[in-house]
Amino acid sequence: MSKPQYHYFLHFSILFLFFFFFITSYCDSSDLISSKCSAHNCGNGVTIKYPFWYIGDNNTDEYCGYPEFGLSCLDQEPILRLPNDSFYVKNINYANFTITLADIDVTGQTCPRARHNLTLENLPLDFTNLDLNLSFYFNCTSSPFSFSTSAVGCLEFGKKQSYVIVMENQSNTVNWIGKCEDKVIATVMRTEITINDLIGGFGAAMNKGFMLDWSTVKGCGGCEDSGGYCGYNNTAKEFICFCSDGTVHSNRCKVKCAAFSYGNPINSGHPFWEASSLVVMGAQAQASRSA
Numbered sequence: 001m002s003k004p005q006y007h008y009f010l011h012f013s014i015l016f017l018f019f020f021f022f023i024t025s026y027c028d029s030s031d032l033i034s035s036k037c038s039a040h041n042c043g044n045g046v047t048i049k050y051p052f053w054y055i056g057d058n059n060t061d062e063y064c065g066y067p068e069f070g071l072s073c074l075d076q077e078p079i080l081r082l083p084n085d086s087f088y089v090k091n092i093n094y095a096n097f098t099i100t101l102a103d104i105d106v107t108g109q110t111c112p113r114a115r116h117n118l119t120l121e122n123l124p125l126d127f128t129n130l131d132l133n134l135s136f137y138f139n140c141t142s143s144p145f146s147f148s149t150s151a152v153g154c155l156e157f158g159k160k161q162s163y164v165i166v167m168e169n170q171s172n173t174v175n176w177i178g179k180c181e182d183k184v185i186a187t188v189m190r191t192e193i194t195i196n197d198l199i200g201g202f203g204a205a206m207n208k209g210f211m212l213d214w215s216t217v218k219g220c221g222g223c224e225d226s227g228g229y230c231g232y233n234n235t236a237k238e239f240i241c242f243c244s245d246g247t248v249h250s251n252r253c254k255v256k257c258a259a260f261s262y263g264n265p266i267n268s269g270h271p272f273w274e275a276s277s278l279v280v281m282g283a284q285a286q287a288s289r290s291a
């Protein structure tokens with residue numbers, strides 16, 4: 001090793017050790033539970049973190065999030081399994097607490113036949129005002145409507161016709177029993193629908209999915225601010241905070257780490273320090289090299 005390189009290496013090592021002890025003494029994150037509950041990405045860029053959690057091969061630890069919000073990965077996309085249906089998770093927005101889902105059954109189909117009504121039951125999810133419901137009536141021997149409307153050509157079966165209408169306000173009741181074999185309500189994004197071309201556009205809209213609100217289970221900001229990972233105790237039915245020192249708290253961690261962090265309070269202390277120490281190390285190495 002030549003002299004300048006050795007010089008550089010020594011500087012780097014001393015700085016590294018200094019920051020290593022600095023970080024570990026203030027923000028010990030070697031705890032197993034915390035790393036188990038850290039953010040995950042299936043490959044399509046959607047970050048899985050509390051109240052959602054990643055169902056890994058060996059990870060069935062429901063403490064990492066809301067019990068029903070476990071997501072698995074399929075072809076680099078996260079999947080949410082609800083009681084009667086599975087959905088691709090297109091996006092999770094942690095700023096306005098929404099999740100965008102698309103029914104796996106309809107994916108890639110230009111003329112999808114919805115199979116299930118979406119049932120949120122007791123899940124802490126709500127529709128948003130960006131959603132719009134489409135009502136499908138399948139295999140009708142005659143039109144169930146009092147007004148005239150076109151049948152969906154691509155869903156025709158012999159003499160049986162299928163229909164789709166936008167169901168605003170659920171005001172008009174349609175007497176379809178005896179005329180049609182099945183009715184299914186499919187939720188789509190309002191912006192993806194052109195009322196004048198409903199028949200031509202419903203397939204693409206169903207592939208785009210719909211948005212649900214999970215803000216009723218968002219309340220874990222205090223824990224994240226204090227450097228912890230949010231979790232959920234399904235036995236006690238309450239939110240818990242896994243802290244880097246291995247302790248579990250009901251609200252937030254005893255602040256040791258966050259007191260030294262500044263900048264974005266959303267970020268927990270540890271990743272912030274990790275990033276900043278690397279920047280400082282890089283700058284010092286650069287300085288010692290040019291000196």
Ligand SMILES: *[C@@H]1O[C@H](CO)[C@@H](O)[C@H](O)[C@H]1NC(C)=O
Pocket residue numbers: 057058
């Ligand atoms: C998962 O668990 C099984 C059995 O406990 C073990 O053989 C395997 O190595 C584990 N896989 C990973 C990725 O940890």
Ligand SMILES: *[C@@H]1O[C@H](CO)[C@@H](O)[C@H](O)[C@H]1NC(C)=O
Pocket residue numbers: 083084117119
């Ligand atoms: C879910 O599917 C089961 C079995 O097919 C059915 O009995 C039940 O009514 C469905 N639940 C809802 C809410 O659609």
Ligand SMILES: *[C@@H]1O[C@H](CO)[C@@H](O)[C@H](O)[C@H]1NC(C)=O
Pocket residue numbers: 093096098128129130211
């Ligand atoms: C949430 O934010 C995203 C991204 O800014 C936006 O596209 C979406 O419309 C918002 N959702 C609601 C319900 O406001």
Ligand SMILES: *[C@@H]1O[C@H](CO)[C@@H](O)[C@H](O)[C@H]1NC(C)=O
Pocket residue numbers: 117118127131132133167168169170185187
């Ligand atoms: C859509 O239908 C669901 C039930 O399937 C209902 O809970 C929801 O309020 C409806 N949304 C709109 C905008 O009509």
Ligand SMILES: *[C@@H]1O[C@H](CO)[C@@H](O)[C@H](O)[C@H]1NC(C)=O
Pocket residue numbers: 113138139155157160162
């Ligand atoms: C109509 O009924 C036939 C025979 O049961 C079935 O194969 C077809 O999928 C049905 N079409 C729709 C749109 O439900």
Ligand SMILES: *[C@@H]1O[C@H](CO)[C@@H](O)[C@H](O)[C@H]1NC(C)=O
Pocket residue numbers: 168169171
């Ligand atoms: C549905 O209700 C909203 C307000 O509640 C109203 O502006 C809209 O015109 C209604 N749509 C229909 C089709 O009745």
Ligand SMILES: *[C@@H]1O[C@H](CO)[C@@H](O)[C@H](O)[C@H]1NC(C)=O
Pocket residue numbers: 115116117182183184185
């Ligand atoms: C969907 O919900 C409607 C009521 O809104 C019901 O009449 C219909 O039978 C349901 N369809 C299925 C497939 O469960």
Ligand SMILES: *[C@@H]1O[C@H](CO)[C@@H](O)[C@H](O)[C@H]1NC(C)=O
Pocket residue numbers: 063233234235236240248
């Ligand atoms: C969950 O709650 C139960 C009952 O209150 C308690 O015994 C258990 O220790 C809790 N688990 C965690 C990880 O906090």
